[in-house]
Amino acid sequence: MRFFAHIVFSLFCMAASAQDSIIKPEYPFLSAEDAVAEALKNNYDIKLASNDLKIDENNVSLANAGxxxxxxxxxxxxxxxQNSRQVRADGTVQELDNARNNSMQYGINLGWTIFDGFRMFARYDQLKELEKLGGTELKFTILTRVGDVLTTYYDLVQQQQTLKALDTAVVISRQRVTLADNRFTIGKAARLEVLNAQVDLNTDTTNFLRQKELYENTKTYLNELLARELTTxxxxxxxxxxDDKLKLVDLMSSASSQNPQIQMALINKRVAELNLKQVKAARYPQIGVNTGYIFTESENSLGFARENSGRGLSYGISANINIFNGFLQKRNExxxxxxxxNSKLIIDQQTQAINSQLIxxxxxxxxxxxxxxxxxxxxEIAEQNLDITMEKYRIGSITQIEVRTAQLNYVNAVTRNNSAxxxxxxxxxxLKELAGNITF
Incomplete structure (x- = not known):
């Protein structure tokens, strides 16, 4: 009994020590909320979408709409x-080689389209809709990347739990080798029992190392999503x-008003309607006014007026209307x-697709x-079975095969539970991503 107590104590000490080597306690703790917050601040895709939204915001201006x-x-x-020769009305001839003629004009001009069939107002409304579209695209990017971060984060949680289960399996296999070797030494077991225990230990160690490799690679990928030093x-x-309280009817209701893909389809329909207004504007006349103040100066080496200068106000109005352009207007409309x-069909298609995915x-x-x-x-059952099996193995009432079976059943049960x-x-x-409202 003292020998068995020593074995059990050693098992727990080794398990605790090995688990500390897997997840070092001095490493800073990263919660799911902190991971999402860091992604929102640093993720490159979110930054790019945010800059695109700023471009759309800057495009919304009266000047850009015309x-x-x-x-x-x-x-x-x-x-x-130039060499010049002039013959006047009275027959007098004037000639001059290398005659200089200089002219200069400068001033300011103002032009303003005061009516273009209401195209400018439709364009301004369209720019505002495109701004909304940019905001919705940013929301879609945020939801997608937050979903990626949470998926990767909880994958790490699962892998961490699996690592601990595999580590426990390694510790148990190592104890089995020790027990088998002790039994062989006192003549209560064959050499084959020691070899089988050693093979199982090597197998469990290999599985542990493979899982640890996957765990470290997933940590690197999460660091990439958070756009920070990859070796952090x-x-x-x-x-x-x-959260086991989600209801399908609530999710579908939320998706209809918050899902970014559905919202983008609705905005694109409004953009298409405003585009039709701009096309129809070509049926109306376009009227513009212009004015300016101009200064002119000229010098001529030959002629009646050797110098000429002027300044003054110019103004006018222009109008044009399309009468016939080969039926292109009808085609464009x-x-x-x-x-x-098409935009209406896309709305119905997108709504049905999202609802199908939700269901x-x-x-x-x-x-x-x-x-x-x-x-x-x-x-719980696998843990009880493993405890009973190890007790029976201590007193020599079961074989190593039964011990190995109980050991694998425990590891598989823990792995399936983590996966579930x-x-x-x-x-x-x-579900929350489809509904458009990932929250904590």
Whole structure:
């Protein structure tokens, strides 16, 4: 009994020591909320979408829509050197080689389109809709990247739990080797029992190292999503919290008003309608006014007027209307109407697709919740079975094969339980992402 107590004490000490080597306690703790906050601040895709939104915001202006007048300054100067010969009305002839003729003109001009068939106002409304579209695209990017971060984070939680289970398996196998070797030394077991225990230990160690490799690579990927130093070390939560209160009717209602893909389809329909207004504007006349103040100066080496200068105000009005352009106007309007019809079809298609994904994801969510309960009970049973098996193995009433079976059953039960919790959490994240409202 003292020998067995020593073995059990050694097992727990080694398990605790090995787990510390997997997840070092000095590593800073990273919660799911902190990971999301860091991604919102640093993720490159989110930054790019944010800058695109700023571009859309800057595009919303009266000048960009063509509503405001334009004011420009002008300057021109022309110089000529030529051999000139002039014959006047009285027959007098004047000739001059290398005669210089210089002219200069400068001033300011203002032009303003005061009516273009209301195209400018439709364009301004369209720019505002494009700004809304940019905001919705940013929201879609944020939801997608937050979903990626949470998926990767909880994958790490699952892998961390699996690592601990595999580590426990390694510790048990190492103790089996020690027990088998002690039994062989006192003549109660064959050499084959020691060799079998050593093979199982090597197998468990290999599985542990493979899982640790996957765990470290996933940490690197999460650092990439957070756009920070890829070798940053951290530790994640020990368990997965699952929201088991989601209702399909609430999710579908939320998706209809908040899902970014549906909202983008609705905005694109409005953009298409405003585009039709701009096309129809070509049926109306375009009227513009212009004015300016011009200074002119000229010098001529030959002629009646050797110098000439002037300044004054110029103003006018212009109008034009399309009378016939080969039926292009009708063609353009038909195309614009078809674009509106397509946008309506896309709204219906997108709504149906999102609802279909929600229904499928919700069914998966319910199944995963049931599996979490089932696998949780399996872990309890596997733990009890492993305890009983190890006790029987100590007194020599069962074979190593039975011990190995109980050991593998425990590891598999823990792994399936971790996977069930992870899949349930991913189902929850997917549903909230589709509904357009991932929250904590």
């Amino acid at each position: 509503i405001l007048p334009s004011l420009s300054g002008t300057f021109s100067q022309n110089n000529n050197i 070390q951290f530790r994640v939560a020990d368990s997965v919290g699952i 038909n195309v614009a109407r078809l674009q509106i019809d 499928s994801a919700y069914q998966t969510y319910l199944t995963n919740l049931e599996l979490v309960k089932l696998e949780g009970r399996n872990v 919790q992870y899949q349930a959490k991913i189902s929850e994240v997917t």
